[in-house]
Each structure stands twice: as structure tokens, then as C-alpha cells.
Amino acid sequence: MKPDYLSYQRATSRSLLGLAIQLVLGVIVLVYGMLGRDLAAISAALFMLVGIPIWLTLAVVFDQHRRERIEAVEAEAFAASDAATSSVFDDRAEDLRVAARRLRIMHKWLVPSASLFVGAALIGLGLWYFAAGRAHIENFQPPRLRGWAIAIGLGVAFVGFLFARYMSGMAKQKVWTNLRAGAAHAVGAALAGLAIAVGHLVAVVGPDTILRFLPVVFPVAMGVLGAEVFLNFVLDVYRPRKPGEYPRPAFESRILGFVAAPDRIAESIGEAINYQFGYDVASSWFYKLFSRVFLRLLVPIALVVVWGMSAMAVIRPHERGIVLRFGAFHREIGPGLSFKWPWPVERVEIPEYVKRDAAGKVERRTRTVTGVRTLHIGSLPPGNDKPILWTNEHATEETYFLVQPAPESQSAGGLAMLAVEVPLQYEVADVRAYEELAPPAMRDDLLKAVAQRALMQYLSAVPISDLLSGRRADLHEGLRAKIDTALASLSPDATGKPRGAGVRVLFVGIGGVHPPKDTARDFEKVVEAQQKTTAQLRQAEGEAIKTLTEAAGSVAVAREITAQLDALEALPPVVDGKPNPAIATQRDAVSKLVEKAGGNAAVIILQASADRWKRHMGERARLAAYQGQLGAYLASPAVYRAGLYLDAVRSAIENARIYITDESTAMRIRVDFQDRENVSEVLGSQDKP
Numbered sequence: 001m002k003p004d005y006l007s008y009q010r011a012t013s014r015s016l017l018g019l020a021i022q023l024v025l026g027v028i029v030l031v032y033g034m035l036g037r038d039l040a041a042i043s044a045a046l047f048m049l050v051g052i053p054i055w056l057t058l059a060v061v062f063d064q065h066r067r068e069r070i071e072a073v074e075a076e077a078f079a080a081s082d083a084a085t086s087s088v089f090d091d092r093a094e095d096l097r098v099a100a101r102r103l104r105i106m107h108k109w110l111v112p113s114a115s116l117f118v119g120a121a122l123i124g125l126g127l128w129y130f131a132a133g134r135a136h137i138e139n140f141q142p143p144r145l146r147g148w149a150i151a152i153g154l155g156v157a158f159v160g161f162l163f164a165r166y167m168s169g170m171a172k173q174k175v176w177t178n179l180r181a182g183a184a185h186a187v188g189a190a191l192a193g194l195a196i197a198v199g200h201l202v203a204v205v206g207p208d209t210i211l212r213f214l215p216v217v218f219p220v221a222m223g224v225l226g227a228e229v230f231l232n233f234v235l236d237v238y239r240p241r242k243p244g245e246y247p248r249p250a251f252e253s254r255i256l257g258f259v260a261a262p263d264r265i266a267e268s269i270g271e272a273i274n275y276q277f278g279y280d281v282a283s284s285w286f287y288k289l290f291s292r293v294f295l296r297l298l299v300p301i302a303l304v305v306v307w308g309m310s311a312m313a314v315i316r317p318h319e320r321g322i323v324l325r326f327g328a329f330h331r332e333i334g335p336g337l338s339f340k341w342p343w344p345v346e347r348v349e350i351p352e353y354v355k356r357d358a359a360g361k362v363e364r365r366t367r368t369v370t371g372v373r374t375l376h377i378g379s380l381p382p383g384n385d386k387p388i389l390w391t392n393e394h395a396t397e398e399t400y401f402l403v404q405p406a407p408e409s410q411s412a413g414g415l416a417m418l419a420v421e422v423p424l425q426y427e428v429a430d431v432r433a434y435e436e437l438a439p440p441a442m443r444d445d446l447l448k449a450v451a452q453r454a455l456m457q458y459l460s461a462v463p464i465s466d467l468l469s470g471r472r473a474d475l476h477e478g479l480r481a482k483i484d485t486a487l488a489s490l491s492p493d494a495t496g497k498p499r500g501a502g503v504r505v506l507f508v509g510i511g512g513v514h515p516p517k518d519t520a521r522d523f524e525k526v527v528e529a530q531q532k533t534t535a536q537l538r539q540a541e542g543e544a545i546k547t548l549t550e551a552a553g554s555v556a557v558a559r560e561i562t563a564q565l566d567a568l569e570a571l572p573p574v575v576d577g578k579p580n581p582a583i584a585t586q587r588d589a590v591s592k593l594v595e596k597a598g599g600n601a602a603v604i605i606l607q608a609s610a611d612r613w614k615r616h617m618g619e620r621a622r623l624a625a626y627q628g629q630l631g632a633y634l635a636s637p638a639v640y641r642a643g644l645y646l647d648a649v650r651s652a653i654e655n656a657r658i659y660i661t662d663e664s665t666a667m668r669i670r671v672d673f674q675d676r677e678n679v680s681e682v683l684g685s686q687d688k689p
Helices: 005-036 039-080 098-138 146-171 179-205 209-238 254-260 262-277 285-309 407-412 431-437 440-459 470-488 517-552 555-570 581-597 600-635 637-652 679-683
Strands: 312-315 321-325 328-333 336-339 346-349 352-356 362-367 373-376 400-403 416-420 423-428 503-508
Touching: 005 039, 005 146, 005 179, 039 098, 039 179, 039 209, 098 209, 146 179, 179 209, 179 254, 209 254, 312 321, 321 431, 328 431, 352 440, 373 440, 400 440, 431 440, 440 470, 470 503, 517 555, 517 600, 555 581, 581 600, 600 637
Parallel strands: none
Antiparallel strands: 312 336, 321 328, 321 346, 352 362, 373 423, 400 416, 423 503
């Protein structure tokens, strides 16, 4: 085809058409991905939208080629005219080729810049969504709007492949060679749409493995294509070119180009066979026949392969599958690779787990049967942002239960009402019974309703005092047995025998218990009065123990002494007209007990006994002294009186000074009548003469 401006004009219009198609497909897939919460569709939509700079660059470059061709025609016409012979235009003819100079600048700067931008965008988006895709695999939630996903995926695949084949056909002409870059990206969008549709179709008839890993596969593919762009850019720098030949854009993917033009693969294979055999095998009748029917056989073979793959099921370690043959249960399979009859004879169902938040909204969906799951069959646990008191709000939703009043209040009749937090933890024990129990979104609701009914029946016979005290820990086993019995009565089979809910209760605990907020203060008053009464009783018991211990040494001995005293008081004072001899014996026994106890009573008794003996012996000594004095007086009254007199004199002059002198000595006596016990004598010097 002649590279005239009409050819480039047509290429420009097709590039703008490709831009519009790429934009529409990307926006449609992006809107579905956001509404359906499909991370794979969002990453695929971003990959499609990255193709917009490719089509825009091609449109600008082809339009500049059109302008250059028009400028070249005008230059040729001008060169054939008489004005071209003028010396004024001879030297400046090349400077007048403005469009050609702009075209060279575009191929030198615009196309490489666009290539680097596309490569950086693919690698950046790939790295970003690769991290998100890995987290998505761990917490996988099946996308919503499955029907729309299949329809949009097939539509994108059909439009993308059709337009890519059309662009590849145009790119066979040398003038439109660069359209292969747009065709390659269009077929990439088609492959992305086909992958989304196939993933949802496989999830309908089998496991959701493809949907689970697509959010990682798409970012990896974007990273590979982005790396290819940079590799093409580096290779194009060192690739030799003929004069006047423009380089191929680096954003043209050679990988996707083979998918957009599969006939090129057949040509390459034919050339390799011809080279190996030494003659033109591609011209033989068999090769021509095979090349004509190959594409016709490719689609049926691919469909048969895909149908045959439905005979394999991969169960992950945390899953267990149920094989259904024509919709009826056939067997249960564990983790690993399992084989079955292809769809629609047999299909595999994996129980779905739906996790809800406190408000009942679905947080995530996943397919697993392992792990411990929790149901709150009572009030929801309070948040951690406020103190847990009876007088404030505990949770967004309170569940109240009727219980028996305290034993001391049962005579007044009536019931008490309490809000009870009861977490129930369970695991899946029977996959078939659990799967047939109810739809995935209703299983937890059904289990919660049955467990709540059993909880109400159990708490209706429990006194409020047991729930508001430490004795509620003793209620767990009884409550668990009650709930186990209720769950075991679910899901009757064809014979009417219950198969149970397919779950095993691991723990049921009564956590926080509190009355309604409006009556909490009244409950606190009752509890406060009970605590005060208990405190006073404990204080009185302590005082009694202290008194008895001080009196008798120990409480046990004091009680024994008290019992003996009671027995002493019960004895009759007279028996048969005579004093009861048992009274003296009992009194002696009591005295011995008191003395043996070693308390204050024993101390007092022993002190009294010591004082009695001391006084008794003192009086006896006085009597003996008096009898001795009386005998001495009777023996010699004069001597006795003289002795008493001399004793009195001796006592009187005991501290006096006596001077013995003769009568001839003249004496002058001075007497100091100062009191020896006065203050001055006490505080004065002791060395006076």
C-alpha cells in the first residue's frame, strides 16, 4: 500500500476508534469491579485504561505522518514549478519541511516517553495490586454480581479479540505496522475479560480457585508486560536501522502480539519446519489441510479440555468438600487433589463461611470449615472505649433473660430480669450436616436462635443470686449440655432421626451479667445492704473469736468450757434431799478446763489463787509471831517490857550522833535544825563537813 496521507488518515481514525473502545471497556469493567467488589476486575480495568496513552500516541503520530505526507506532496509540487529554480528557495527547502521535523521529534521523544510512562504505570500498578491481591487470597470473599461478571467478561473478550484481529490485519501493511501495538493491548484486555468470565463459570460448577488467584495473576502479568516495555526500549536503542526507517514503539508487546496474530505463529512454525526438512513442507497438501482445519478444531478441543478439567477438584488445607452426584450427596473429600465425574454429573460444594459485624452486616465471605467460630447468643460484649458499669450502656443491643429471684425473695413471687453476655464457640464437625443445615447466610442465625432458646430455658430456673455471684462459673457445664442437646435435635433425615447441626460446641461461658440500666441503682442498693450485713456479721464473728481467744486461749476450748458450764447449770442442786455431789465434780472439771486453756480466765483464777495463798500464809506468820511474843511475856514480863523499851530507844537514836564526855569538859552545843529532805539539801553539794 502506498504510504500517502489517506492511508495515515485512516490509521488515525482507527487509532481514535481504538482509544474509544479501550476507554469504554475499561470504564465498564471498572464500574463492575467497584460495584461487585471484585479486585481482579479492578486491576484488569486499570490495565485496560493504561492502553489509552498507547492509542492516543498512535493517533498523534499517524496524524503527524498524514501532515508530513501532505507537506511532502506540496513540496514535490513546488519543486516541479518554476519558482523552485529561484535561488531564494534552493538552500532553505529543507527548513520549510516543518511537519517532517515534528515527526522526527515525535519518534525521538514522544514515543519513547509514552513507552516509559506505560511501562512505569504497568509496573507500579502491578506492585500495588500484587500486595492487595495477596491479602485478598488470605481473606477471600467471592465477588458479587456473578451474572454481570460473566456477561461483561465475555463481551469484553469478544469485542477485544474482534478489534485486535481487525487491527492486526491492518498492521500487515507496512504503512500501518505500528497498529500492532494497539492490537496487542486490545487482545490483552480481551484475555483479561475472558479470564474473569472463565473464573466465574468455573466457580459456578466447581471450586473458586481461579477467582481466588486472579487478583494476583493480573498484577504479575502487568509487571511482566511493564518489564517487557523497558526491555524493548533498551534493545531499540542499540538496534541498527536503515536510513529513514522509524523505530518500533517500545510499548508494543511482542508477547501479546502473538496472541493478536496467531497466523504469525503458524508462519514461524512453518518456516522452522521447512528449514529442518530442507524443503517447502508448508506447500504440501497435508500442511495446507491441517492449517485450514486447525482453527476449526482448536475451539472444540479447548472446550473438551476445559470440560475435562472439571473432573479435578483441588481442596485447600482449611477446606473440606462435598461431592454431589446429580445434586444428591455422594461422598466427602478432604484437602488435596481429588478426581470426580465431570460436570454436570458431579460437582463439589465447599461450605461457605459468612462473618458478620456487631450490626449484622456481612464483613467477608470465605469457604472454609476449619477454625473456631464465635456466636454471641446473649448481649453483645461492650466496647473497650468506656468503663464497664451497671449504670452505663454496655452494647448496641441488649438481650434480657427472665431468671428466678433470690431465695430470700421467692416468697414474694415474681421474676427477675438480667442482661447476660454468653459467647458460644464451636467448630464444624460434620461437613454434610453443616452444609445441609441452612443456606450460608442463615446458618449462624439458625444456630444462634436454637442456642438462645436453650439458654432462655436454662436461665429461667437459675436464681439471680447465682448469676450475680461467683457461683455462675458452676453453670457452664449445665448450659453447655443443654445447648448440645438442642443442636443435636436439628436436621432430621428421611426417617425422622435427627442428624444434628454438624457442629461441636467447644465453650459456652456466662460473661458479664448486669440488670437493666434503669434499675441498676436499685440492685446496687440491695447488694450494698447485703454487703453491709455480711460485713457486720463478719465483724461480730471476729469480735467473738477475739474475746473467746483472749478468755480461753482458743475458740474450740471456749466452746467446750461453755458447754461444761451449761451442763453445770443444768444439774439439780438437791438429789434425794441431799446436796448433789455431781455439782462439785462438774465445777472441778470446769476449773481444770479453764486452767488448762491458758487464757485470761485462767490467768485471773491463778492470780486469785496466788493472792489467796499469799494472804493466808501472811496471816499465819503473824499468828505465829504473836504466839511467840505472848510466850516471852508470860515467861518474864519485866524482861519483855525492857526489851521492848530498848528496841524503841534503838529505833529512835538509830541515825543520831552520840558524844561521850566526862563532866569536867566544858561544852558548847550548836544544833542545826535544818530539814535534811529539803530542796536545797537535795540539789546542794554532798561534801559538806
